[in-house]
Structures are given as structure tokens and as C-alpha cells.
Amino acid sequence: MKRVAILMGSESDRAVMEAAIPYLEHFQVPYEVHVMSAHRTPDRVIQFATTARDQGFRILIAGAGMAAHLAGALKAHSSLPVIGVPLPGGVADGLDALLSTVQMPKGVPVATMSVGKAGAINAAVLAVEILSLEDDTLQERLEDFRRKGAKL
């Protein structure tokens, strides 16, 4: 059963965000990948966010650049933990997306990662850390991963 959703605002974000996949597969965590835009296809975002928990998802990972509203839009419509991955491409080359992603109002947090591929990878690892809190098998894989230098 799928546990983690990887979402992104545009097809052009796919190469960066899919850096998360080998990590999820290493830990054998089932996932789905979807493209949807907070500004161009807002109804899809709302639909996904409001049904995600019932579909079995436990963690939503969202990557977006520039105004970078996707993670926040998901958080507005879901109480699941949302992990935000800022993407480069704006005038401040990712620092803008970082500030848009991390500076959420009180009460509606987005767990923010660093910009780009390293952020996508760490979003996967954080998702594993969260899921491992109640999953001893996953926790063993995590400790093993860390003992080997936290690399695949």
C-alpha cells in the first residue's frame, strides 16, 4: 500500500524530484508520483490533498520553484505531514522558493528541505524516519543505512 506521495508543479521538475525514488525503494516504502499545479490546476491539488489520508498516504512530499505554493496549498487542505522541497529557477535561484516554502503561518507547518536534488533525497529519508517511528523493520533498515554512512 502506497504511503508517500511525491508531487510537483510541472513536468520540468520531475528530474529533480525523482532523486527521492531510489531512497524510497531502498527502504521499500511504496510511493506515487503526480504532477499538479497550485495555480494552473488548483482543483486537482485540492482533490488530492483532501483525499490523501483516506487513500492511505501518510506523508506528502511537494517540490516547487519560484513562488513555490504547492506545499502550502497541500497543507491548507490536509492534516498529513507535508515535506517541502524548494526548487531552483527563480531570480534568487532557489533561495526564493526556500523562503516561500518554509515561511508558513503559525499552525500550518511545512517541513522544509534544502534546494534541489539533495532536498528531494532528504525528503525521502525524513519520510522514512517518520514512518519508522512505528515500524521496527523500517527502523532497522534506517540504522543500517546510517551505519554505512547514510548513502545508498
Added chain:
Amino acid sequence: MKRVAILMGSESDRAVMEAAIPYLEHFQVPYEVHVMSAHRTPDRVIQFATTARDQGFRILIAGAGMAAHLAGALKAHSSLPVIGVPLPGGVADGLDALLSTVQMPKGVPVATMSVGKAGAINAAVLAVEILSLEDDTLQERLEDFRRKGAKL
């Protein structure tokens, strides 16, 4: 009949955003003021944006700080011109909100003003400029305002 809506994410933004009001009143442009949050009360934002044109609004002015998603959320749900006013308060003291507001994806523009009260005032003046394109009385008031130094 109301033409301009002034929207803001939080009651604490009111003092800044209401700097627009004397300008709208000087030009005799009817307006409404509402508080609604893209993250805390997203359903109100969607409801407002999707019905705004039918309610008679022609221009939406939105002020928000930090992640500053309000203007973008309105634009996602309305084809009316949206004017964004970035507000100070984030770690980069308004520059963050400016970048969140202005860096919209292609096809969904937000007309962005400067940060804070000067931005709220100029949002009002831009709204008047837009409405005056088809309103000779308003255009005369605008030319008169400019002849006198563009000040109240």
C-alpha cells in the same frame, strides 16, 4: 456598486492595507475589505475568488507577508486582474513576500506592488488607472491627481 476588493491574510495586516482606502475614496471607487487566509481558511478564499466577478468586482487587491500565497491563491481561482501587495514581517522583511508574490508561473500573473503601505496605496492607484480606461470621469480625476503631484 463595489468594484475593488481589498483582501488580506490576517487582521494584523489591516493597518497596512487600509492605506489604500483614502485613495479609493478620493476617486470615488466603491470597495470592500475582507480578511481571509490561503492556509487557514482556504475554502473562504476559493469561494470569494470564484464568485468575485459575478458580485461585480473588477480588481482584487491582496496583501500578504512571509510565504505570501494569498494573491496567488486568488489568481488560481479567478480571471480578474489581481494586484499583490507584499507585506513585511518575514526573515527578509518583505523581500521574501515580494518574491513569493511576483514570481508566478507563466499564464497566471499577479500585478505586484512594492512592500507595505506604499504598495497598498499604489495598488489603489493602479486599480483606478485600470478602471479609468473605460470611464472618462475617472480618467479626468486621475489626470487631475497627477497634475497636483500624484498626492492626496
Added chain:
Amino acid sequence: MKRVAILMGSESDRAVMEAAIPYLEHFQVPYEVHVMSAHRTPDRVIQFATTARDQGFRILIAGAGMAAHLAGALKAHSSLPVIGVPLPGGVADGLDALLSTVQMPKGVPVATMSVGKAGAINAAVLAVEILSLEDDTLQERLEDFRRKGAKL
């Protein structure tokens, strides 16, 4: 009859600013393109700005980099809505031009877009949104464009 003017400070800005053209043509909005510099050919700028409304223009789109005074110079001499597109090339690679463009004094607004081609495209879409306020055909094209994902 022409409605939108696309202005830029230098021939080297043309490739970026002309990204607006397919959008204006998609919406069948007539336009003109001119090169003029606020610092090298200031008299041409004043001449254009002061006669633009009588020539039939409704919206002025101005792209400039570095000190980026062109949009502001047009606004100083015209009451038409001015949309500013900051261009990269300065020491802060467009952030400088963004701040020069957006931070206008009270009473003389420039509707600012994001830096570069995305900004030029959104300037065109904002111009269409403004013109569609009193043009039902244009508004239908706009709603259709948005339903299809706000892309050409």
C-alpha cells in the same frame, strides 16, 4: 487598432520581451514593439508616453534591466497602466531590476512582473485580463485559456 505597446531599453532585450507576442496574438490583441532608452534617448520616451493614449494604446509594457528606469519614466509621463518586466543582466541578475521597477513612489504605480521571459509572458496575460474587463469576447478567450491550463 493597436492596444498594447511593448517597449524595451535596448535591442538586446528584444529576444526576452518578444516572448509576450505569441500570447497577445493568441488573444488577438493588436500591439506594437519599440526600442527606446530612458537614459540614451529620453526625448523619444517622453514623446511616446505623452501621446500613447491618443494613439489608442491602453496598456504599456516596459522591459529593462540594471537601473531599469524605463517603466518608471513612462509612468512619469502617462496615466495609462504601465506593466514593468525586470530583465536579468545586473550584478544581482534581475533582482536589482525587480527592485528598481517595483519600488515606485506613492501615486505612480508600475504593475511589476517576474524577471525575464516568464515576466514578459505574464505582462501580456495581465494586459489581456485588463482589456477583457470590458470585452466579453476577450473574456471568453481568457476563461478558455485558463480551463486548458493557462498555457498556449
Added chain:
Amino acid sequence: MKRVAILMGSESDRAVMEAAIPYLEHFQVPYEVHVMSAHRTPDRVIQFATTARDQGFRILIAGAGMAAHLAGALKAHSSLPVIGVPLPGGVADGLDALLSTVQMPKGVPVATMSVGKAGAINAAVLAVEILSLEDDTLQERLEDFRRKGAKL
């Protein structure tokens, strides 16, 4: 039984970090607060991090300013989810601490919040969201909190 640890580098950080407490208490999540420095008392940090899971902790929240190494030092020694809260006070007034906190190497994520009190509050809410994944009572409280505007 305690579930969340709130850690900070210096007594002077306490006023900011304790903004998290009313939120943890609202959700009835047991917590502890400790002061320890990655640079002045590194042995205490290592001792705490390596024993935290066995002590019953599920989430570590760490606040630090300037070089802001505390969250990263905890992450180096624990596989529990670590939430980092950047604090103001450095030359870039929190942006420096944000970049030090969020830019972790691949494989060792820190879930980063915004700078200062809003970040401390959101660290608490994120901790609740994580714990609620396997706790229906907590999830009900969370949905209730969100229905009421995500405020205390």
C-alpha cells in the same frame, strides 16, 4: 511518557523556543526542555542524542542561531526525526541560521521551520502531525484545531 524534546543552544533562546509549549500542551503531548550547546557542551549533545529514542522520545526539536549547528549535531547522533528552528541574531538576522539548519548533507535531513517564534510553534504542530499518524485521538484534536482556524 515524554515524546518530544525541545532543545536549544543557550538560555537566551528559551523565550523564543518556549512558544512551542502551549501548542504541545493543547494537544496533550508530553515534552521536556533542555539547554545544551553543540560547541560549548558537545558531550551533552551526543549523550542526549544517542539515548533519546530509548528514553521514549519520538521527535527532537532544536533551536539555534548563527552557525546553528545544534539540529545537525543531534541528527548526526540520532535516527529520530529532528525538527530545526532557526533563530535570529546573526548578521543576516535568521536567514543565516535558516541556511545552516536546512542545508544538511544527503541522508541526514533536518525538517526546517521558519525563523523564530512562528517556527517554534510550527515545530510543535509538525510534531503533533507526525505523532497523530498512529494516534487517532491526537488526529481528532488536530482536525479540530484546523477546523477552528489552526490557532489556539
Added chain:
Amino acid sequence: MKRVAILMGSESDRAVMEAAIPYLEHFQVPYEVHVMSAHRTPDRVIQFATTARDQGFRILIAGAGMAAHLAGALKAHSSLPVIGVPLPGGVADGLDALLSTVQMPKGVPVATMSVGKAGAINAAVLAVEILSLEDDTLQERLEDFRRKGAKL
């Protein structure tokens, strides 16, 4: 006969820009002070710039904040040396005005000083240095000023 003009965009800039005056008076260089805005009263700026040399001026000092177009607008209309003093007040607290002032196109330089009062003072000293190139009395005063630590 007046040699130096001190110009500023708004009455609110006067306190900063008048820091230049004691230095001009120390060196016995005649000056005038005027307020005029590149955006609100552009015709006054053009009128002043195009007649400045014939009025006897040799150096134009211009202070402005935010978009900071005044120095550039003067330079567009005069071949006299223009010294720009960026003023604080924008979102980047003077760094924005500095970049707007200094980043002029090729061929139309503005000699830029640091932000605020120190910049106004140094504008006066630079004006003296320029005038002293052909004025031995002024040069003696300048050398004397420097021998005494370059302070009044």
C-alpha cells in the same frame, strides 16, 4: 556664483542630503538645494537638467531612495558630472537604491556614493575634488582638510 546643485526627490530626504552642506561651506563652494521628483514632477527635472550648465552649475548631486531614478533622470538630460547618493527606505534599506543608482547603461555614468549621510558628505567632498582640479585655492584647502584627518 553657484557651482554645485543638491537635488532630492522629496522633502523627507532633506535631513540626509543637507549633511553635505557644512562640507561645501567649509570649502567655500557656492551651492543650491532643490526638491524635485523624477516621477511626480518630471518636467521640473528636465527643465533643471537641460539648463544647469548655463546657470553656472558644474556638478549635480542627486539623492533618492527606492527606485532611485533621480540621478539617472538628470544624467539623461545633462552632460555635467552627476553624483548619486542612494537613500535608505526601500525593502533592502538602501542597497536597492544603491543598485538603482550605480547600474547605469554604458555611456551615461552616475558617480555613486555610499548610502545616506556619509554618502551625502562624500558627494560634497568629491565635488570639491573635481572643482579643485583647476582651482589652486580649493586644492590647498583640500590638502589641508586631508592633513587634518579628512574631517571638519
Added chain:
Amino acid sequence: MKRVAILMGSESDRAVMEAAIPYLEHFQVPYEVHVMSAHRTPDRVIQFATTARDQGFRILIAGAGMAAHLAGALKAHSSLPVIGVPLPGGVADGLDALLSTVQMPKGVPVATMSVGKAGAINAAVLAVEILSLEDDTLQERLEDFRRKGAKL
């Protein structure tokens, strides 16, 4: 007789700084070019600065990157007008050199240009503007240059 010195901290700056030369030659202003470093060969800098006026120089143009002390070191030892050209190459890619160059203490100004080649060119044009104050032939060439669009 030489009037303008073009100085730079390193041979690697030569390609940028020599962009000034065609402009000085167009205006028939004699110049010299020298490489000397404020940190590696400080005695040469002091020797040059203290004798420059007696050698006939009227304007010193100095280009430097990173800490960018050359213009300031010359100003410390000469009362001639010093024009500073910040060069790219530091961590902030020229913005650092700009701030090092422009932020001189009160009483010891450096007339600062924009970063890189455009700054070197404008340093030459500013030098011409200064020299033309007492040279009618040069002033005629300057007006002619401006009438033709301020370009070579």
C-alpha cells in the same frame, strides 16, 4: 600629456578594465595603464598615488574585485578624484566588490561605477565629463557623443 590612469590589482583584470580604452581614445584623452596590488605590492600603490598629480594625472580609475581595496588605497594617498570599478569574482560576484568600493569613510570618497566592463566604460566617460568642465573642445565631443546615443 597623460591625464587619466587606469589601475588594476592583477593582470587577470586587464581584459575588463581595458574596455575603458576605446572611449578614452575616442575623446582623445591621454592615459596610462598599470597593474599594482594594494595587498601584494602596497609600496608601488603608495608611490604611484603620492606622485600622480605631479606626473600630470587628473583622474585615477581603479578596478578591483573581492575585498577591492585598490581604489580606497589610492584615495588614502591622493587628493585626485578616484573612480572605482568593482570587478566580479568574489562570492557575491561583484556585489561584494561594489560594497567594498563604495562604502568609504566620510571625507575620502570613491566615485563608484557599476560592476565589470560597463563600469570600466562609464569610468572613462565620467573622466571625460570631469575633464570637459574646463575644456570646450572636449565638451563639444561629449555633447556630440550624447546626441548620437552615448555609444561609440
Added chain:
Amino acid sequence: MKRVAILMGSESDRAVMEAAIPYLEHFQVPYEVHVMSAHRTPDRVIQFATTARDQGFRILIAGAGMAAHLAGALKAHSSLPVIGVPLPGGVADGLDALLSTVQMPKGVPVATMSVGKAGAINAAVLAVEILSLEDDTLQERLEDFRRKGAKL
């Protein structure tokens, strides 16, 4: 006997950090190079730092990028002088690592160099300067190096 240790967080930092080696060899200062990560292999860092003085080391040079905790982690566990070299690669391309490296708490300094290869070279020269305080032969080599322009 080895005197200087060059440490770095990752193999990918080696090309930059080894720019220090020709300088140490020119001055005939014995050194070692090691890769160890404050986050992935923290126990190695602690082991190295706590035994470095007894192994004969006098200066520790540490290069790291992004969160850049390595120099600080060494300083937490050793009273030897630690020289930090910030490396590019983060969202602010080295400025982030610079701020993480330099902004240490009171009492635990890291002597910070500029970003990248120039910083690695200067770390070597600073190490030589420190060691030469009690080594006349080394001091003579240093004075000779400086007389020849401070270059190899």
C-alpha cells in the same frame, strides 16, 4: 613530524582543498589530508579532534560547504587553532557556508578564510604565519615569499 591537518567533509571537496598543498610544501610544513563528515561519520571527527594535539598537529584546516559544520565540530572537541574554508555548492553558492563557518559562539572561534580555492591557499599561508611565530627559518621563508609578491 606532521603539523597541519587538512580535513574535508567529502571526497568531492578534495580538488578545492588540495590547493593548499603546494603552499605547505613550498614552506616545507608537514601535513596530512583526511576526509571525514560531521554528519555522516561524527565519531571519526570526534576521535580525530580529541587526539590531534597529541599526534603533533598544531593547526587544523577544515573545508566544508552548505551547512558547513566540520570546522565547528572540530573546534568543539579541540583547543588547537581551527581554520575554516567555506566551500561553494549551497543555495547561496558559498556565502551560506561562509556564514555557517564564521558565526561561531563566543569562546569557540574558527579563523575563517574566503570561499573556495583562494580560501584553501590562504588557510595554508595563515598556518605558516602562525607556525613561523616560533620558527625563524619559517619566518625567513615567509618574508621571502612576501617580497616576491606573495605568490608561488
Added chain:
Amino acid sequence: MKRVAILMGSESDRAVMEAAIPYLEHFQVPYEVHVMSAHRTPDRVIQFATTARDQGFRILIAGAGMAAHLAGALKAHSSLPVIGVPLPGGVADGLDALLSTVQMPKGVPVATMSVGKAGAINAAVLAVEILSLEDDTLQERLEDFRRKGAKL
């Protein structure tokens, strides 16, 4: 016999730089404090730097703001280790002075501390660390200081 010199560009820097004194006195390291400016009194700086080693100094600590050339000017004229303390006050409130101080050319390092009082304190502690390399009594005091939390 004096070992450490604390130098600063202006009397107004004294309050910040003297934060170093209690630390030097705690470790019983003799010091002197002098005010001298790289730009206003350059001859005093050269005189001090060229004679410092023969006067018995082993470490030069220099604090300066804005263009912040003092540490670099000392380094240009002395082979002793120079520690730079950037001071706030410029347009980037110390970040500018940090970049001016740290970005020295290859071969002429300045050991840079953080901005302001914390930097002045850490300059003193680094000086002690360097002097303790050949002074067992001082090293014992240093270890004792660190065992007690690296605080006075």
C-alpha cells in the same frame, strides 16, 4: 611584554572592540589598543604594521566596518597573523564588512571572525589559542576555560 595589538578605524568602534579585553586579561596576555584609519591616517597604519613584530607583537587584531580595509592594510605591511573583526554600520549591516575583510587575495590571509562583539571576543580567544601553541601555562588556562563552558 605586549603580545596582542587591538586596532580599530575609529573611536566609535572602541565599545565593540574592547569586548576582547576581559578575555585577554583573563588569560593574562598583555595587549595594547590603538585607533588608526587605513584611509584617513594611512601613514600611521604603515608605521605600526612595519614595526609591530620588532615591538614584540605576535598577533594583530583589527576591527573595521563598511569598506573595512584596516585588517587588509595591516596584512599588506606585516607578516604577523592578522585577525579581522567586521563591524556593523554599512548598508548590509556587517555582512559588507565581513566580505571586505575575509575576501583577501591569495597569499595574504586575514583570519576573519564574526561581526561585532562576538567577533572581538573570539579574536581574543583565537589569539590565545595561537600563543598557547608554545606556552604550556597558557594552554592549561585555555583547557580550563573550555572545560568551564568557554565562558568568563
